[in-house]
Amino acid sequence: MKAVILAGGFGTRLRPLTVNLPKPMVPFANRPMMQHIMRLLKKHGFDDLIVILYHQPDAIRSYFGDGSDFGVKIEYVTSQEDLGTAGAVGLARASLQETFLVIAADIVTDIDLTKAVQYHREHKAAATITLSRVENPLEYGIVITDSEGHIVRFLEKPSWGEVFSDTVNTGIYVLEPSVWDDIPEDKELDFSKNLFPALLAHNQPLFGYIAPGYWRDVGNIREYKHAHGDVLKGKVDLEAQGERIGGIGNDVWVGEGSQISSFKGFDGSVLIGKDTTIGEARVRSSFIGDHAVVQSGANIDNSVLWDGVVVESGARIFNSIVCKNVHIGKDVLLEGDNTVADDCIIGQGSVLKSQVEIWPGKTVEPGSTVTSNVVWGKAWSRALFSSYGIVGVNNVEVTPEMCAKLGCAYGTFLGKGSIVFTARDDHQSSRMLKRSLIGGLMSAGVRVMDLQAAPVPLARFAVKSFAGSGGVHVIRSPFDRRLTTIRFYDRSGFDLSTTQEGAIERLFFREEFARADVEEVGTIDIPPRVVESYRDYFLSSLDVAAIQSSGIRFVIDYSYGTPVQLFPAIAGEFGLEIISLHAYADGRRAVRTASDFRDAKRKLSSMVKSLGTAFGVILDASGEKVFIVDRSGEILSDTRTTALMIGSRHRSGVLNSVTLPITASIELERYIRDQGVDVHWCSTLPRNIIGEATNTDAGADILGGFIFSRALPFYDGMLSIGFLLETLAKTGQDLVTLKQETPARDPSHIELPCPWESKGTIMRRMSELHRDTAEFVEGVKEREEDGYTLVLPDRDRPVLHIYSSYTTDERERDRLADAEKKIRSWME
Template identity: 45%
Template sequence: MKAVIMAGGFGTRLKPLTNNLPKPMVPIVNKPIMAHTIKLLKHHRFDQIVALLYYQPEKISTYFKDGSAFGVKIDYVKAEDDFGTAGSVKNAQELLDERFLVISGDVLTDFNLTDALRFHQEKGSIATILLTHVSNPLPFGVVITDNEGKIERFLEKPSWGQVFSDTVNTGIYLFEPEVLDYIPPKTEFDFSKDLFPLLMSKGKPLYGYVAKGYWQDIGGLKQYQSVNLDCLEEAVHVEIEGKKQDNAWIGENCIIGKNVIFDKQVVIGKNCIIKDNVFLSRSVIGDNCFIGENCEIRDSILWHHVKLGRSVKLLSDVIANDTRIGNEAYFEDNVFVSDHCVIGNRAVITANVRIWPRKDVEEGAVLSTSLIWGERWLRELFTNSRVTGIINAEVSPEFGAKLGAAFGAYLGKGNYVATSRDSSEAARMINRALICGFMSTGVNVGDLRTMPIPIVRYALRSGQEKGGVHVRQSPRDE
């Protein structure tokens, strides 16, 4: 039987993890989401798969190839543009000449698809939506059916005032091939907003099947963490590689040191080295990882080729591929580090920080805001009577106002200070923020505006000002 995997999503809400990786390739217990989906499809005899690709398609096709290694046959269809959910499937119509299933590439489920198919056949449905019950239906399409399962009403992503059911659309569908005739070609067309209302208006048999089992939409970083932990707790039926030893699944060719504690469930990938006195609890360690001695890792997910120095502490964090973390680094909860980053010795990453790919955090630095722009986060901004940093990252208008207020408080109310800047827009912005900070403490400000530094220095020597600030963009800035 045939199945379509919607694998073209950008994974915007999973950034920075998906900056260099399409969403279906994000690992769940060391396997791409899409690999778990293919395993489920094959188990229920959907062995002819059409993968709809859009964002970074080569990373998916290179990994899965023709599907033979996974026991299925995979055809790839690359979209020319974003035609919506239904429009994307229409693009593969020539491959869908029989009944087929559609499943999103960013969900993890263990639904019994065979039972759903049987329901679809018994009802003579042209389209069947697999449904499930959730506690918060707001992010999903809400559906209500009659006693026979025929859909009477649905609403896409309602507000609380519009919620009329906790039964939601899972994004898994069973279709007869003639459904595709109702979808216009090369046009943005959505299943929930366009196709299903059209079928209902034409009186076509449209049914909803309430499936039993686990289902989770991996829509954001929190959901990504919880899905991995659900797998560890065996709340969902997925295949976890490795030999089960007490609380741990340990991959082949691993070296485990002395006094390593596996508290609760842990997955260790292939070819890993875990040094002495390491504490691991409810965590996933990818392939080819190195964990230094005395590390403590709780509720965290490490992707592949991650290296941790000694005495590193992680709490509810996600570290992507090829990242190196120095000795005694400390991560608070919900930190997400993208690939190829370097975190220096004794660095502290505070809660809820996101670090984009290929960033360096200097030894001993404290990172309390997300690191998106620039390449490095320095240990200190104050050096040799200067404050140097990346505009809008390390040196923001908020920082400028605080700096001005601190300097003003030091000078004292009623004193005078001079400010000046170069002609860049960035310098103008920070200069204005500094002025606001000075004035908030009662300091009088003489703004010299655009002025060369030598003239500003001369003005400070000959005037009544107690201090001065000059803001400029680095001449080496590109």
């Protein structure tokens, strides 16, 4: 019988412990939490395991390998998007055609799984939910069963007024393959929220097994500490590593290779990892990881220390968590309930007041007294800005407090009296963050012109056309509802340069803010006639008369984005029949998962065919990109869309040169050159494409974004639709005809995990190997007669991208596999 371990969680509530680690890899009793789950499974005969990965999958895969070192066999399944618990398990359905067990990787339990399976089989259940009784059920899904064990009711995370039981869902399930009938492929679906209620509604045999034994969901730092305390009290059957030494208070476990100068200062139960050195220190009811050093005179009380921690003499640590590779200086005091995340240095004589958290990679200067959290978050652990502005988890990493500081830094950078245009998408969280930014800008004496909810092209146009000193735009990630992006524009409406970002970053971290006098605090206004000016400029760039006389019918999906507040009035001037979908702004729906986006394109395709329109187009929520379906229902690839847009504008006589990223396919390059269009190569960074496109007639990112430099020098999906209509109107042709000679295949692409410290070595070896045939616009691009292979290090993640584009599929696959094999061998 197989078992499935759900190991894809982000562990957001466990931050800062999970900033650098996926939650299943967080040390618990000196071993990753998931390792304890694997031990429990093996104890009950489950040695054939499927591990479902999503967040930071390589940290888990590299530690556990194929499972042989742990006495099990592991098959990994990695989800490319958040499909929910049931949807993620559904990815492994081909391997789960018999009864199987599902368990979360981030719980602490010693529940008897054998009895749970036995109960399931005796009751001939389609699904059995293992249940536990808890004192506080508010954070869990409550389940009610009848006297025979049938589940009769669910309630997810109730308020106290809704609590009708203390029996909760443990996240351990025994399932029959018949459940696949209710789990559609590639759809987001949760076990407790979706699947089990559906089984209940369909009168499927759904049972609850109330299991004796210990169970705790380690969902936050308080529960993490509590569970450690339960281990020391012997409440949970958990295998302790090392040699057990009795008679000293209670029990001490000492790992292999560790050296303890004296046990006189030990009290209560203590667990010590491998190769750790402890001098004559006081240690009470604590966990100390591998390769740690605790000097004589230190005092560790009721705390958890991870691997590689150094505690100098005189330091006192009370009821705290100290994460990997932290250095605690001499005479430091952690007063209690402190968390110090990975790679921090706490200087000599410093004091961390109760409940203070220090996030990763921070240095507390000697003699400091820290009274509030030092939180700069994972998104800018290496730098504040990423390749796409500032990106972070909404209201966790990108908070109102952080945005107020950011507004101060940007305002200080621009100077008192500057004019900044601000904009956002339609979600309430973006409104909240933008208002905090405005407050910071005004405190630096900046005049704010607030566009409120506006598409990106309009905001860029406003900065460029109305003498703005700069702009700032708050937008949720289009594919991840948790993430928010803050974009900054210079006075031309372009993205800031890396030099400008660096200057703002230094002001932010040093908090060197220029504060305006109370009578010189900035103002906030609503700029007049921005929309009207954009509309007039837009229409003046097109042959509106030709479009009006064309009689073209088309479908447009507005993606619930802010362009719907602007574009319908502009498109109304064309006098065409336009069928609109999702034509209202809704910040909650504007974020689409990859699965949602595929569904939207399929729906558009079906509608275009059924209505007999000339084409259909999805305009993304920010108004920058377009995705096209022709009248035959073909969803045009990014390569084909680019070829059509560039080729048609060239034939209209207004385009003779184009800027393309180096990831453009070999077939697209040849097609464009055959049209007589000059190709200028650029890096894949959006701001670089925008900047370089000013030197050519157009630019394209091969991801649906187009720049028509003679009109507006930045991405504008609305203008792209206008030029597409103009081309069809003037030529009298449709897309089915125009696409006949265009290439359709996008380049093949894979990602390879690569540690930050290895990237330079890999790229150097690639450069040395292909120095005679390579191009170095970005990464290393090996040119061959029939195509290319490109190795490109990711700017923001420990990942290498490999692109392969050749004239035949077989050749493309072979060269991609060769490159992957070569790089993996180098990393080994």
